[in-house]
Structure formats: structure tokens, C-alpha cells
Ligand SMILES: CC(=O)CC(=O)SCCNC(=O)CCNC(=O)[C@H](O)C(C)(C)COP(=O)(O)OP(=O)(O)OC[C@H]1O[C@@H](n2cnc3c(N)ncnc32)[C@H](O)[C@@H]1OP(=O)(O)O
């Protein structure tokens with residue numbers, strides 16, 4: 663297992679490409695347009711340069727890591743990889759289309775992983791003719807910092823595929839946790855209802871956004887308040903995850919807050935769009 667393709671050069675895809683290249687893998691970073699890949703590569707360069715400035719990495723190492731990442735706008739590049747990690751938007755139609763194409767293009771031995779934060783791996787796998795080689799590899803944001811990777815077994819995922827992905831996760835310095843395929847897995851089944859409740863607390867006028875964040879930061883020692891964290895994750899992603907929980911369990915306790923829907927409709931997607939609950943420069 664030497665060559666990894668990452669699909670989607672956004673917040674998550676760029677971080678995944680970075681940690682894989684730092685661990686010595688040859689990485690192909692793919693997105694729809696060259697400018698999207700360039701933006702992702704820019705974030706990686708900035709992250710690595712910060713490490714050089716802090717004396718945690720040499721300039722030569724930085725060049726080596728960047729040299730291992732190749733830009734791509736063509737899914738055909740999956741022809742020469744051993745593992746694909748898909749980190750495109752949280753939308754089942756888009757993901758199943760990507761996986762069906764990858765299944766046609768990638769060699770037989772290639773494992774197809776998704777960084778989906780909540781969508782059923784079993785359904786994504788069903789879009790391919792190799793469901794035993796499809797698996798969830800759910801990284802946390804920011805990828806270079808957060809230790810956890812949830813590894814999600816679909817109904818048909820083979821044991822040796824799980825083992826390979828667990829080994830790679832450890833090789834890139836992360837801690838794997840095994841999870842079965844249920845909506846939201848573990849991380850977002852617990853985290854996202856808390857964020858949604860924080861949005862309801864704002865919506866109902868219980869407290870200001872700053873005070874809601876302060877309660878959780880100063881009262882519970884969370885590193886970020888829930889509204890800041892929602893902006894950091896992306897409000898579109900938060901909404902998609904709540905919808906997956908709501909539909910997946912059919913339980914009204916997961917209904918997304920109308921204020922979250924309104925912000926996403928307005929294009930206020932959080933940090934990545936410059937405005938969410940807070941405004942960013
Ligand atoms: C939605 C999903 O499906 C799943 C998810 O991902 S849920 C989201 C999970 N993530 C979280 O909950 C994050 C919560 N927040 C935090 O842990 C912290 O606020 C934080 C790590 C993001 C920043 O920590 P901080 O102490 O305030 O900032 P700071 O001191 O600037 O940074 C600490 C380190 O992280 C690095 N860092 C911070 N932000 C970074 C980023 N976006 N990318 C890369 N590195 C980053 C810094 O360079 C610094 O590195 P060194 O220790 O090597 O110097």
C-alpha cells in the first residue's frame with residue numbers, strides 16, 4: 663500500500679493529504695477544478711511552514727512532503743492508486759456517483775474509503791461491485807491535530823480490509839476506533855445533537871451566542887464553544903449530519919434547528935464562507 667488518492671481538497675481532504683504525505687505515502691489530491699486543488703495545497707503549505715517556523719520540521723522535509731503530493735482534476739488518476747479516501751461534500755448522490763466511477767477506474771485490489779461524517783457506508787458500498795473493499799475512515803477536524811479516526815465497517819466490509827485501514831491509520835499517527843454502520847456513527851451521534859441544541863438555545867433567546875459558547879468553554883472545559891465549533895466544522899455539514907440522524911433514526915429528537923437551516927440557505931456556512939454565527943476576516 664503506497665499510493666493514496668484523496669478526493670476533495672477542502673478542509674478535510676487537504677488535511678488528510680497532508681498527514682498521508684507526512685507519513686511517506688505518495689498522494690494524489692483531486693478536486694473538481696485546478697483552483698480548488700491549489701487552494702488545498704496552499705493550506706498544506708501554510709500548515710507545514712508553521713511547523714518549520716516552530717522548528718518542528720526542516721525546510722528539506724517540507725519540500726519532500728510537498729513533493730509527494732500530486733494535483734489532479736481527473737478521476738482517471740485512480741487507475742494507479744492502492745487506496746482512495748473520498749472527502750467530497752456530505753451528499754449521498756455525489757458520493758455514490760464518485761464511488762460508482764471509482765469502481766470502474768481503480769484496480770481490483772484498491773480499497774475505497776469515505777471520510778463521510780454520517781452517511782451509511784453500506785449504501786455507499788452498494789454503488790460499487792466491491793462492497794467488501796468499501797469502508798469508512800472518519801477523520802476529525804483539524805486533521806493534522808486531532809488523533810481520532812473512526813473506522814466504520816459496512817455490512818459487507820472484509821476483515822482484511824478493516825485490518826489494512828487500521829494499520830494505515832496507525833502509520834499516519836492516528837488512533838483508530840472501530841464503529842458499526844449506524845447514522846452519525848459515534849462521534850456525530852453525540853456531538854451534533856449538542857451543537858443543534860446550542861443553536862436552539864440561541865434561537866429561543868436563552869442567551870447570546872458569546873454566552874452560550876462561554877458556558878461550554880468555561881463550564882465544561884470544551885476547547886471551543888459549540889457555536890464556534892459549528893462554524894469551524896461548516897454549517898452545511900452540520901445540517902447534513904442532523905438530517906442524516908433525523909431520517910436515519912426517524913426520531914424527532916434529531917430535528918435540525920430552523921435557525922441552522924436559515925443560515926445554510928443564506929450561504930452563511932461558517933468559517934469557510936467568512937460568516938456563520940460569527941464573522942471572519
Ligand atoms: C464534524 C465531524 O464529522 C467530526 C469532527 O471533526 S468534529 C470537530 C472535532 N474537532 C474539535 O472538536 C476541535 C475543537 N477545538 C480544538 O481542539 C482546538 O480549539 C484547536 C486544536 C482547533 C486549536 O487549538 P488552540 O490551542 O486553540 O490553538 P493553537 O494553540 O493555535 O493550536 C494548537 C496546535 O494546533 C495546530 N492547529 C490549530 N489549528 C489548526 C488547523 N486548522 N490546521 C492545522 N493545525 C492547526 C497549531 O499549529 C498548533 O500546533 P503545535 O502544537 O504543533 O504548535
Ligand SMILES: NC(=O)C1=CN([C@@H]2O[C@H](COP(=O)(O)OP(=O)(O)OC[C@H]3O[C@@H](n4cnc5c(N)ncnc54)[C@H](O)[C@@H]3O)[C@@H](O)[C@H]2O)C=CC1
Pocket residue numbers: 669670671672673674675692693694698749750751752753756760777778779780800801802803894895896899934
Ligand atoms: N468539516 C468537518 O469538520 C468534517 C467533515 N467531514 C466530512 O468530510 C467531507 C468533506 O467536508 P469538508 O472538507 O469540511 O468540506 P469542504 O466544503 O471544505 O470541501 C469539500 C470539497 O469537495 C469538493 N468536491 C465536491 N464534489 C466533488 C467531486 N465530485 N469530486 C471531487 N471533489 C469534489 C469541493 O469542490 C470541495 O473542495 C464531508 O463528507 C464531511 O461530512 C468529516 C469530518 C469532519
